[in-house]
Amino acid sequence: MAGEICFAILTISDTCSQDTSKDRSGPRLVALIREAFQNAHILTAILPDEREQISDKLRQLVAQRNPSVSAIITTGGTGFAPRDVTPEATKFLLDKECPQLAQYIAQASLQKTKFAALTRGVCGIAGSTLILNFPGSEKAVTECFEVVRDLLPHALQLIGNELPLVRRVHAELQASVGNASTSGHVCPHQTGKGDDSDRNSPFPMISVVQALEVIFQTVQQQRAVAQLLNDFVAPVDIPPFRASIKDGYAMKSTGFSGTKKVLGYVSAGDEVIVHDLEEDECYKINTGAPVPHYADCIVQVEDTKLLKRKKTGEEDLVEILVEPQANLDIRPIGTDLRKGSKLFPSADHSAVVIKSILSSVGKHLTGVRKPKVGIISTGSELLAPSQPEAKGKIYDSNTTMLEELLQYFGFECAQKVVLSDDFEIVKGKIEELFKSVDFIICSGGVSMGDKDYIKPALQALGFTLNFGRVNMKPGKPMTFASKQDHYFFGLPGNPVSAFVTFHLFVLPAIRWFAGWERDKCELASLPITLQNESIALDPRPEYVRASVTSKNGRLYASVNGSQMSSRLQSIVGADVLVHLPGRTSDKPCAVAGDVYRASVLRYDFISKYE
Ligand SMILES: Nc1nc2c(c(=O)[nH]1)N[C@H]1C(S)=C(S)[C@@H](COP(=O)(O)OP(=O)(O)OC[C@H]3O[C@@H](n4cnc5c(N)ncnc54)[C@H](O)[C@@H]3O)O[C@H]1N2
């Protein structure tokens, strides 16, 4: 730990302190810091919105030694609500306020949302610790961290006056941003001209978080589903009549137990009987059937005894064994859903939920346009699965995989095409396909080879190449381009790279376009304990495929077999993508017992229970 830079993340929220699983912004900050400062030591804590407790914790962190805490980032409690007291608890401790920094964060946030005007976070220095107050949402902490990320190394240098440490922080930051130009640091991902004089890729290597941010800012959301659903009100009551909850007998509660005459039978689907009935009369009734107008009580069949049948076989007399109670086992009109009330009191993106709720009131969904998606697979080596083997050729797995993935997540492939590695063919097909689709998911041809024509073809078509490299394994040459409302995903051709980048980038983009809430677009993720004895870490953050075992309420991940990006076998039995951090000199291996975040790949993501 000696020499490691130490951060503390404090989540401040009454809700999260009662149920720590609700904390999304704390774990997000940890992930962001891990990505930016790969060997940072990170402390975390969750506190309620209690001024004293927050101040005490801050004071304790500022005073801590071995390791001493270089920066504390708080998330939450910066708003206008009565219990929002984080800035007050922080100010109290500061030796120096840093209002410019707070203002800089606020300005950047205001460009994203006017609601940033409603946060009051402060920044300052206590002892030799920098303290930053961020708002409480996962989105806000992501945005705020992006703003301060490049300033942090220098700020910490100035505060701590610890040059060797800061130099290392700086170097790490540069390595993960992939920008070698500012510090003389030679980064393995350095950019170049990509031509004969400098054969390094001209595309800066951005982080996964940055790439996602670019995607969300570029892809225009169609109508937000949450808003659309919010406008639906129930056109009918459910139930539309007083309905029986039990199979039994409908009667007046003013009568007593004892013998009653059965006047007739009421089944689901019958109209309401409006004739009056006497206190010693009843109707036999089924669950879901309309209760006769003058009855106000159902006695279930188990609490009765049949005394006599008519010659025709129908029931004639029945003994009621319990005292009838008013309203017993009757569902009044509108119990389940009141006419005029909101059909969707909260947003829900499940097609199952949306379609079932709408059909329960005789409606279906209109006003939503599904994204139109085309798939292109490039490679002169590709054979369709139906073709016979041929020399130098391989079977195309990406087309099928991408189409199936789209379907698995509820989207459709409008058109698919396999192209040989030919600049004109690739360029022509992209142009043609974009006449009828919003998205193209392409695989292959995005790296450094002579036949990797995707980036030049997009440039020739006037597309903006929003990014062309991402610091991840697999998926490094991942490319995203856009032109007005057309979006192009250039996934690396290696099948596993295509698989991983689809889940991490394409799916969130398509969901966002389709109107999903930002937080729901990415795959669900959870902390998971590694079971493998030891896995050598790659310099790039790695997304390894793993199967999940549940043991005593805890989830364990096993990474099976080679994780090479060409080896599609690694998706067999893969329940999750475990996010392994990039290798550092302090942490060269991931070992059993380490806890990492994992993205859930499937609904049925637990393979084994022990
Ligand atoms: N000099 C460099 N070479 C490579 C780099 C680099 O940075 N510098 N990056 C490597 C990485 S990482 C990846 S990932 C791949 C990405 O390659 P491309 O996107 O250019 O894809 P291709 O060259 O077309 O194909 C790569 C590989 O994948 C196979 N493939 C392609 N499509 C399919 C398909 N539909 N089904 C099955 N297999 C497919 C293809 O045959 C190749 O073996 O580049 C590295 N190189």
Ligand code: MOO
């Ligand atoms: O990044 Mo590539 O996708 O390793 O194989």
Ligand SMILES: [Mg+2]
């Ligand atoms: Mg290539």
